[in-house]
Amino acid sequence: MKNAPRKPMVLAIIAIFVLISPIYAESASNLEKYLDCSSEKKIDIAFVFDTTNSMGGEISELRATANKFATDLEASNIDYQLGLVEFRDFPETCDGFSCGSPGDYAYSVKGNGTLTSEIDTFGSWLKELKAGGGGSPGPEAVLAALRHAGSDLSWRIDAEKAIIVLTDAGAHPDGSCCNAEGDTLEGTIFELVDIGARAYIIGPEDASLKNIAENTGGQFYEIRSGLSLKPLLEEITKSLGCSFRTDVEASCENNQLDVSVQLIGKETIPYISGQTEAWMYLDQAGSISRVNLSYDQEGEAYLASVPDVCGPVELTVYGSVGERGAVHTVLIECQSCVSGLETEEQEKSNKPPKVISLVPDQESPNEYGAEIEWTAEARDPDGDQILYKFFLNDVEVTKWETQNNWTWMAPEAGSYRIEVQIRDGKHAQESGMDDRKTSRFEISGTYRPPTDDSLVTDETKSSTTSLEKLAFSPDGRILAMACGNGTINLMDVASGTLIRTLEGRTDPENFNDYVVNIAFSPDGKTLASVFGEGMIKLWNIADGNLTLTHILEGHTYTLTDGVFSPDGKTLASGSWGDPIRLWDVASGDLMRTFNNEGSVVSIAFSHDGQTLALNDWLGERIELQDVATGDPICTLKGDYDNIRLAFSLDDETIAGGDMEGQVRLWDVASGDLIRTLEGHTDTVMGVAFSPDGQTLASGSLDSTVILWDVATGELIRKLEGHTDEVNDIAFNPNGQTLASGGRDGSIRIWRVE
Structure with missing residues (x-):
């Protein structure tokens, strides 16, 4: 279980003062004309949904509007993929306060972290949502759910990333034992910044939720009685469909980092006070700081100069135009943090590694009895050798070794938590680790290995009763x-x-x-x-x-x-x-x-x-x-x-x-x-x-x-896969496939040509 954010983080705001002329005559309403509403956009969108008892109406409405949302995305020329994470709260009691109900769960990542462009697949995930639990009225496991959305979903590398949160509760405050995995507000923001995700939050008046939306370039919408999701989703779709980008130029000389950013739509977007802005997160080996950029009228760009920067630096640059946001990540190499020092001093300046991802093989079936290969990707700023150790439900399953993958076979259906820890041997104590990442995996059904005699090409659960x-x-x-x-x-x-x-x-x-x-x-x-x-x-x-x-x-x-x-x-x-x-x-x-x-x-x-x-x-x-x-x-x-x-x-x-x-x-x-x-x-x-x-x-x-x-x-072949009696069969008139249905409620399509 994750007991602390995976990086030390300093969320300091460094103000860079540059002379700005008075507000330009350009009005906020005219900003729309600068946005690019015609080019195709590639966007991954994850819904993070509160499914506690009070959210039954919102669950029903999201199911009803999912198809319309997908249609609107397509109409907006968006190449989309959708993911879903539901959350409630940890089933624990904290200082006499019930975090969640007995049997609750903090979060559940649907589809084992896959993102899909098939609205029917997404719809099947929505059908699984049921309102219940949640414990005492008050905060829920919002931070844990957001962090796992950032770390456990299979985001496309070349796609924009948006997270739509719907909740009627705020997040547990930092230090609360209801944050059972040690999540903090700053750590959650960092997780989203780390992947360049923007958070669109529909929730109650809550400072932490507003903070997350603001710091990730997203938007906050206050949830209230009688509020319909449909217009909000339409507004978010419009925001995603008409976009702009952040063009970043960065250089580092004599340990000073200079950054210049322009907001570009169909053309360069002018500065309007209170309507356009740019900021960035500067990541130096796990030490994170926010830097606000200031607009330079002469250069028509947002500028920042940061002293005392060394080594590899990751910049996550955000831009905001009205209610729309954009994000861009840049890697830049500054001068080494050590020069002419003794080996001992060099070792002191050596930076720890960090985990980039922990994912299962996408071809692995989520059925018990099947082998599932997990792979961790990590990066060490100094190129040191990285050691890996895997855990299953907090139990160590491998020793420290250089191999970054682990093959596992689930013994039964259920929810499992996989964790990887890493170290390079130069920072943590002998038994400690430098970074960690966890992922939750759902196992259901029994694995039946495909053979020449079993050629299932498709299976759809068609009924809660038998198929006759x-x-x-x-x-x-x-x-x-x-x-x-x-x-x-x-x-x-x-x-x-x-x-x-x-x-x-x-x-x-x-x-x-x-x-x-x-x-x-x-x-x-x-x-x-x-x-x-x-x-x-x-x-x-x-x-x-x-x-x-x-x-x-x-x-x-x-x-x-x-x-x-x-x-x-x-x-x-x-x-x-x-x-x-x-x-x-x-x-x-x-x-x-x-x-x-x-x-x-x-x-x-x-x-x-x-x-x-x-x-x-x-x-x-x-x-x-x-x-x-x-x-x-x-x-x-x-x-x-x-x-x-x-x-x-x-x-x-x-x-x-x-x-x-x-x-x-x-x-x-x-x-x-x-x-x-x-x-x-x-x-x-x-x-x-x-x-x-x-x-x-x-x-x-x-x-x-x-x-x-x-x-x-x-006998040509025997087709096996149904878990109960087969009641009927039918050949497709094309002769290529055969359908079978049975008491297990499933319809199986077999390739028989």
């Missing part, structure tokens, strides 16, 4: 998923985003009214959803509004299946006790019924539309019937406890899976059993032929999917 049935649209762009709670989700296949949710049950409390099948019509204009309690709903997909066009009712027994004919004009439905019914899709009218008896578990049309296969469970037979007359054609030979049936592309073969985990193939012409495929260990819930007819897929309650060679019956 799947269907691709004919063009392969939409995947319909029937959920165990009676709803139907439509997913955009290319992006994995949810398009629409269709409510299924008429009675939400009737859990027997589950979806037994969903199907797209061959022309892609209609979606059918078949419900166990005897209702079939037809939805118009073509109009883009997913309008409910017909409700088909008439079965008196539980429905078991419903499928479209190949021409899309007819829908056949089967049940546990009623004859099969044929419905006119255009009108919703019942056309006729078959003469079958018994309980139909599944039905399937041949591709030529002339034959209907039905699995009569109680009659213990799989029967082929003539669609035109309803007369039986033949009965297939063999066992009959098959759950689902499918015709091959040439209509010469029928496949069915049974309760013993076997898949059977029959010859349609003779009704003879061709072969039995063995590989599953539990009931086969779904079978599907690939569009080219060469591959058969089967999904089972044993949580696996198997691909079979139709010609030989050989």
Whole structure:
């Protein structure tokens, strides 16, 4: 745990007085014309969000406005990436005061520190936010959250950096034991200065929050009852979209540092008292001081001269134009801090190293059982050898060594804190360190190493309940998923985003009214959803509004299946006790019924539309019937406890899976059993032929999917990844991917070509 800021810091303000002429005639309102609002900007933006109990409304509003915020960024020609850190407080009691509630956490870095340009990914992080905890009314762990936003997020080196803070509480004061990791106001400001980040803070009237915004070139917005985030985010977007830069010239002679700064938009921005300013932070081996620059009218630049500067110096230069800010970092080498001194004196002037970053390999999965490599980057001003030591949850896991990476395998899901300490052996005591950095990492799920037999390319958590049935649209762009709670989700296949949710049950409390099948019509204009309690709903997909066009009712027994004919004009439905019914899709009218008896578990049309296969469970037979007359054609030979049936592309073969985990193939012409495929260990819930007819897929309650060679019956590969029963499978019409859904609530897309 971090007990102190990682650098000694002197936040001294050095005033440099230069003669300034009276205020120029240029008005503040005219500053806009100097700003660059057309060039593309590359900006990384992190939200640091207070999720204590009182922030529920703000969480909901941010979720609702996230898409609009991203759209506005794009419209402002901003190449953006978004990150998210939530915070509450440390679950500790300090001098009788409860910092946070039991079970609270000070901060949580979402996505393990990644930044994303995918608004759906960012939206999924927002969905994880829940208001709660926070302990006694008062300050929260703002400083720790900001510091970790600065150190733990994977900021792009060449991007501007902005942090948007939303909180209704201030920060714990320096020295408070509620700052359990030793954070201070100055140390937090330094962390943000170190990466060149500007803080836009929406919060209460609080001196520390204002101080952070002011010293990082950001803005402070007072939060108050009834305040909407939308206009504030629009204002921040506008501020980011119309920008300027700080052009810096720096030189160092005879240990005097001279700095000249111009604020440049479309052209040089003139000085206006109270509206434009420039300042910088001067970092000499960890000793930090703020220097205010003063405007020189003759040179049209902000100037500063700082004496007694030596060695490598890092300048973080800020500019402010109205409510907009800019930042630029410059490295400059001044004369050595030692000259002609003895070795002992040289060692005294030697500067300690500092940690630049501590990050996991971005390709590492955040699942327990997977190897995750952590790498620390550090810099020593004098080029001394650096030693590294890694810690896991405050427990030492390596000795002091020159290797700057460490490979770790999490034993279980949870939140872990990784820390690296460094030293060069010339400053800290033998057991001490010169600098440290920590990072928090979230582990969830079980790692399943990819093999030739497991080719998962995408996984989307689609439902909090099980997924029962799947269907691709004919063009392969939409995947319909029937959920165990009676709803139907439509997913955009290319992006994995949810398009629409269709409510299924008429009675939400009737859990027997589950979806037994969903199907797209061959022309892609209609979606059918078949419900166990005897209702079939037809939805118009073509109009883009997913309008409910017909409700088909008439079965008196539980429905078991419903499928479209190949021409899309007819829908056949089967049940546990009623004859099969044929419905006119255009009108919703019942056309006729078959003469079958018994309980139909599944039905399937041949591709030529002339034959209907039905699995009569109680009659213990799989029967082929003539669609035109309803007369039986033949009965297939063999066992009959098959759950689902499918015709091959040439209509010469029928496949069915049974309760013993076997898949059977029959010859349609003779009704003879061709072969039995063995590989599953539990009931086969779904079978599907690939569009080219060469591959058969089967999904089972044993949580696996198997691909079979139709010609030989050989097992091609077994697809593993679901953590519970697989309920259905479906080939994409392009033949390149296969979808599987199951009781674990996930939809998996497999590459099968």
